[in-house]
Amino acid sequence: xxxxxxxxxxxxxxxxxxxxxxxxxxxxxxxxxxxxxxxxxxxxxxxxxxxxxxxxxxxxxxxxxxxxxxxxxxxxxxxxxxxxxxxxxxxxxxxxxxxxxxxxxxxxxxxxxxxxxxxxxxxxxxxxxxxxxxxxxxxxxxxxxxxxxxxxxxxxxxxxxxxxxxxxxxxxxxxxxxxxxxxxxxxxxxxxxxxxxxxxxxxxxxxxxxxxxxxxxxxxxxxxxxxxxxxxxxxxxxxxxxxxxxxxxxxxxxxxxxxxxxxxxxxxxxxxxxxxxxxxxxxxxxxxxxxxxxxxxxxxxxxxxxxxxxxxxxxxxxxxxxxxxxxxxxxxxxxxxxxxxxxxxxxxxxxxxxxxxxxxxxxxxxxxxxxxxxxxxxxxxxxxxxxxxxxxxxxxxxxxxxxxxxxxxxxxxxxxxxxxxxxxxxxxxxxxxxxxxxxxxxxxxxxxxxxxxxxxxxxxxxxxxxxxxxxxxxxxxxxxxxxxxxxxxxxxxxxxx
Amino acid sequence: xxxxxxxxxxxxxxxxxxxxxxxxxxxxxxxxxxxxxxxxxxxxxxxxxxxxxxxxxxxxxxxxxxxxxxxxxxxxxxxxxxxxxxxxxxxxxxxxxxxxxxxxxxxxxxxxxxxxxxxxxxxxxxxxxxxxxxxxxxxx
Numbered sequence: 001x002x003x004x005x006x007x008x009x010x011x012x013x014x015x016x017x018x019x020x021x022x023x024x025x026x027x028x029x030x031x032x033x034x035x036x037x038x039x040x041x042x043x044x045x046x047x048x049x050x051x052x053x054x055x056x057x058x059x060x061x062x063x064x065x066x067x068x069x070x071x072x073x074x075x076x077x078x079x080x081x082x083x084x085x086x087x088x089x090x091x092x093x094x095x096x097x098x099x100x101x102x103x104x105x106x107x108x109x110x111x112x113x114x115x116x117x118x119x120x121x122x123x124x125x126x127x128x129x130x131x132x133x134x135x136x137x138x139x140x141x142x143x144x145x146x147x148x149x150x151x152x153x154x155x156x157x158x159x160x161x162x163x164x165x166x167x168x169x170x171x172x173x174x175x176x177x178x179x180x181x182x183x184x185x186x187x188x189x190x191x192x193x194x195x196x197x198x199x200x201x202x203x204x205x206x207x208x209x210x211x212x213x214x215x216x217x218x219x220x221x222x223x224x225x226x227x228x229x230x231x232x233x234x235x236x237x238x239x240x241x242x243x244x245x246x247x248x249x250x251x252x253x254x255x256x257x258x259x260x261x262x263x264x265x266x267x268x269x270x271x272x273x274x275x276x277x278x279x280x281x282x283x284x285x286x287x288x289x290x291x292x293x294x295x296x297x298x299x300x301x302x303x304x305x306x307x308x309x310x311x312x313x314x315x316x317x318x319x320x321x322x323x324x325x326x327x328x329x330x331x332x333x334x335x336x337x338x339x340x341x342x343x344x345x346x347x348x349x350x351x352x353x354x355x356x357x358x359x360x361x362x363x364x365x366x367x368x369x370x371x372x373x374x375x376x377x378x379x380x381x382x383x384x385x386x387x388x389x390x391x392x393x394x395x396x397x398x399x400x401x402x403x404x405x406x407x408x409x410x411x412x413x414x415x416x417x418x419x420x421x422x423x424x425x426x427x428x429x430x431x432x433x434x435x436x437x438x439x440x441x442x443x444x445x446x447x448x449x450x451x452x453x454x455x456x457x458x459x460x461x462x463x464x465x466x467x468x469x470x471x472x473x474x475x476x477x478x479x480x481x482x483x484x485x486x487x488x489x490x491x492x493x494x495x496x497x
Numbered sequence: 498x499x500x501x502x503x504x505x506x507x508x509x510x511x512x513x514x515x516x517x518x519x520x521x522x523x524x525x526x527x528x529x530x531x532x533x534x535x536x537x538x539x540x541x542x543x544x545x546x547x548x549x550x551x552x553x554x555x556x557x558x559x560x561x562x563x564x565x566x567x568x569x570x571x572x573x574x575x576x577x578x579x580x581x582x583x584x585x586x587x588x589x590x591x592x593x594x595x596x597x598x599x600x601x602x603x604x605x606x607x608x609x610x611x612x613x614x615x616x617x618x619x620x621x622x623x624x625x626x627x628x629x630x631x632x633x634x635x636x637x
Contacts, residue, residue, distance in 0.1 A: 006584045017577060023570035064591040066583070075590075 007053065008060040008077035010046040011085045012124045015039055015092070019117030027109050033100055036113035040093040040120070047086040054082040055476060059483070059493035061130070070194040074494055076130035079479040080330065084127045084257060087334050090462075091249050091341045092120045094455045098345055099242040101451035102352070107152050107240075115152065116246065119145035126254050130494055132183065133190045135258065136176050139222075143169050146251060149243045150235070161238035168231045172221035179214040186211070193494035196265045196487050204269035212267035212274045216259065216281075223255025225315065226284040229308050233292065236307075237300050241348030244300065248307050249341040253333065256311055260318045260329065264484040265491075271321060279319035283410050285312030286417045293424035297359040299347045299432070302424050303340070306383065309421055310336040313414055317398035318484075325401020327481030331470075332394030338463045339383050339390060343425070345456040346376045350432055352452065355442040359428060364437035372453070373433040375460050380429060382463050384422035390467035391418075393474075502551065509551045516544035527615055534615035538622025545627060554635050565624040565631070572620025579614040 018039025025031050054060055059078040063069055077085070096116060103112060122142025129135050147169075151162040184190060186207055187198040199208055217228065224232040236247055259278070267274050285308060292305030314336065317329030347357075349372060354362045366373045378389070385391030395418060402411030466473065483489045517540075524537025548557050583592030595609040 006590055009584075009590050013577065013581070017574075020570050020573040020577065023573075024567055026566065062589050064589055066589050066592045 005060050005062040007046075008050055008062060008075060008082075008128065011043050011050060011089055012121055012128060014043040014046060015089070015117040015124070016121040018042075019114040019121065022114045022117065023111070026111055026114075029105060029108050032108055032113045033096075036096045036117060037093070039117060040089060040096060043089040043120070044086070044093055047082070047089050050077060051082045051086050051476070054079055055479065059490065061494050069495060070189055070191045073134050074130035074191055074193070075128050076193070076490070076494055077128055078483050078490060078493065079476060080257075080261075080483060081127045083330065083334055083476060083480055084253070084337075085124045087337050088120060088123050088127070088250055091337060092116060092246065094341065094345075094459050095242050095246045097455040098245070098348075098452055101448040102242050102348060103240060104153075110152060111148065112152060115145045115148040118142075119149065119246070119250075121145075123250050123254055127257060130192045131190050132180055132192055132195065135192075136173070136180060139176065139254070140173065142251070142254065143173065146247065149246070150239050152243075153240065155238070157238045161235045164231055165235040168221060168235075172218050175214070175221075176218045179211060179218055182211050182214065183208075191494070192261070192265060193491040196491050197495065199266055200269065200487075204267065208267065209270050209273055212262070212270075213277065215262050215267075216274075216278065219255045219258040219262070220281070221255070223252050223259060223311050223315075224285075224308055225259075225281050225311060226288045229285065229288065229311075232308065233301060233304050236304050237298070241300075241344060241351065244304075245341045245344035245348070248304065248344055249337045252307055252311055253337055256314055256333065259315060260333075260484065263318055264321070264326070265487045268321070268487065275319045275321055278315055279407065279410060282312045282315035282319060283413055285309075285315070286413065287312075290417055290420040290424075294420060294427075297431075299350060299357050299359060299428055302428060303343050303347055306343075306421060306424065307340060309417055310340070313395065313398060313417070316410060316414060317394075317401060320398070320401045320405040320407065321485070322401050322404055323478075323481055323485050324397045324404060326484040327477050328394050328397025328399075328401055330394075330480040330484070331397060331473075331477050332391065335382075335390040335394050335463070335466060338459065338466060339379060342379045342456060342459040342463055343383060345452070345459065346372070346379055347428070349449070349452050349456065350376075350428075352444055352449075353441055354432070354439075356439075359431040361438055362432040363435040364433070366433040367437070368441065371457075373429070375457060376433070377429055378464065379460050380422070380425035382460075382467060383425055385418050386422075388468050388470075390463045390470075392467060393470045505551055509547055513544050513547055516540060516547065520544065524615070524619055528609055528611060534618030535622055537615075538619040539626065541619070541623050542626035542630070545623075546630060549630065549634065554631060565628045567624075569621050569624030569628065572617045572622075572624060574617075575620065576614050576617030579610055579617060582610060 018035055022032055022035045054077055059076060061074060061076050063072040063074045065072055096113065119142050122138050122145060125138035125141060126135055129138055147162065147166055150165055151158055187195050189195055189198060220228045236244055263274065263278060289305050289308030289312060293302050293309060296302050314329050314333050317325045317332060351357050353369060356362065382389035382391055385395045395414065399411045399414055520537045520540030523532040523540060524534060527533030580591045583590055593609065593611055595607060598606050598608050600606045
């Protein structure tokens with residue numbers, strides 16, 4: 001047992017601890033804001049240190065309570081998880097910053113920030129855990145907090161959508177436990193590394209493939225893949241923008257991560273079936289997302305459907321199962337988390353300024369808010385993957401991986417979808433920023449506007465760096481792709497101490 | 498018409514303490530026998546719910562002036578704090594320590610850090626259950 005391997009728990013424990021502290025004085029808004037910002041900045045620092053630790057020393061492992069490995073709950077921080085954990089705390093930090101102006105005092109004094117911090121705890125835990133049942137537990141932690149965040153405020157739409165959201169998630173959670181029980185009854189272990197080894201031993205008989213498809217349904221409901229995305233667009237549109245940004249950037253990605261992990265670590269012996277299915281579903285997911293993204297005039301809906309497209313693109317990369325496609329999927333996953341949050345922030349400002357989310361009622365913002373317009377354009381290009389912005393490298397690698405695996409049509413489909421993505425976000429630009437003003441702008445306080453705009457700018461700039469500096473980021477992504485492509489790296493780190 | 502609840506009130510004065518003491522017993526039995534913080538907490542909350550049935554929320558608030566949110570938060574801090582002991586001793590998170598102590602009157606007793614963790618769980622369960630019941634039952 002290495003000393004200090006407990007360090008990998010810090011990005012989980014710190015938000016948790018600060019969430020508890022905030023519960024002691026829920027009505028003191030100043031304390032809430034400062035506490036949440038402090039907690040998350042410490043977590044960001046811890047996550048950065050952890051990232052470099054993983055880079056230099058390889059995967060970090062700790063098993064709770066000093067129990068021997070397959071019996072205790074193991075937490076594993078490999079490159080995949082370290083990158084995702086860092087991204088999630090960064091996004092939570094920016095969301096809290098943006099929320100200070102955007103969310104309103106009523107919500108702030110009703111456990112809004114503790115809700116975010118507990119959700120981050122759950123998300124980071126889900127990214128880090130090496131125990132399939134513990135993954136379920138962390139899913140519940142993040143879902144509980146997301147129930148709070150989606151219903152907080154109690155507007156009519158929120159109440160209606162939160163019932164739908166809770167129902168879908170309760171059903172998928174129940175199915176999750178059932179599936180874990182099936183898996184346990186076959187392999188007799190819950191430790192993810194151990195499961196991987198045991199499945200390899202028995203060469204994935206049919207029953208395991210059935211369980212693989214069940215897992216796809218469970219995580220697919222959370223990740224919003226075709227045809228299980230039906231609940232997402234309307235549910236995500238209900239809560240206010242900062243919550244939407246956090247959900248869109250983090251929650252679906254936890255589902256994507258879970259699919260990625262199970263489909264690269266466990267179910268890799270019958271790829272003709274499982275990964276083929278995943279590929280077909282991901283292509284259909286992109287199709288469904290594209291249709292939605294072009295069909296709506298509601299800016300929120302357009303970006304929400306773009307979430308679904310991105311989920312399809314990432315999972316297509318995962319389904320190809322080669323070095324390039326997996327590295328690309330990781331690249332694209334992190335890119336998408338950052339850019340989606342940035343876009344939601346920008347759209348939130350547009351909505352705050354114009355007082356509507358309907359494109360047809362907007363126009364001429366370029367004259368009054370030029371900076372907003374240009375940053376929106378950069379983010380939009382980044383989303384579509386125009387080089388050298390952040391979406392480019394990931395998509396390039398995914399498509400190259402697709403060609404290498406011989407899936408010409410799927411790869412071409414990804415390329416085509418980029419055009420649709422570009423069109424859908426440029427439509428917002430054209431409608432909102434070009435043309436004449438179509439109505440009086442909302443009087444937005446200068447100070448508040450700046451409070452929303454500054455975190456947004458920084459996040460957009462961050463995505464630009466992510467694209468331009470991809471040379472520097474590539475080694476991290478290659479490590480992540482490598483560990484996804486070679487399950488033995490992961491299992492050796494856990495089982496051979 | 499005012500309902501006559503003399504019997505309910507009189508018995509609840511006794512029954513409340515029976516349930517409460519039993520909940521503490523179950524809570525302490527927790528380590529080697531069935532029981533623990535979760536069940537103990539639920540039993541304690543059920544004792545308080547009995548009071549809520551007999552009296553109203555205001556009376557019970559006056560009787561037990563506890564802020565259940567803070568109770569929940571302190572429980573969480575206690576549980577996390579206990580789990581983190583291992584981190585400061587260079588052992589994995591959640592490491593469990595125990596030893597034998599000689600306590601006056603009780604004699605040789607085994608004390609576990611799991612007990613502290615369970616106390617945290619107990620506080621969280623009581624706090625959360627009563628917050629839920631108060632916000633559903635309290636109409637204002």
